[in-house]
Amino acid sequence: MPKVGNYVQRDYNTRSNRKSTWSDYNKAWASKRSNAINKSQQLRNIANSFAVISTQASRSATSLVLQNQNSGSPYASNTAVMSRINVLV
Structure with missing residues (x-):
């Protein structure tokens, strides 16, 4: 049967020997x-992979x-360091 657009043209003049049944449906x-x-x-697997990657990157x-905090960092404390880190999960 030719297909035009989203509509399948049916040939109503021919008879089919096969009937559709509920099991076919x-x-x-x-x-x-x-x-x-x-x-x-x-x-879901892809979303989980992205979540794991973003978590590891933020860690x-x-x-x-935190490692660079003691080596002449401009931040005053650990709280100031942690406030600069934006963690989006």
Whole structure:
């Protein structure tokens, strides 16, 4: 059947020997649901990876600032150092 845009043109003059059944309908939707579940799982894995990377980056930035605090840092205390670190989770 030719497809034009989003509409599938149907040939109503021919008869099909195969009838659609509820089991065909259920199988089609089951495959769509399983594909959607797989895609959402992949998105969750990617989001988790970004969260882990950002957490590790903020920890390393914090430790770098704290290590450099005693070597002639312009900050007065640890509280001043920690107030300069913007942690977004």
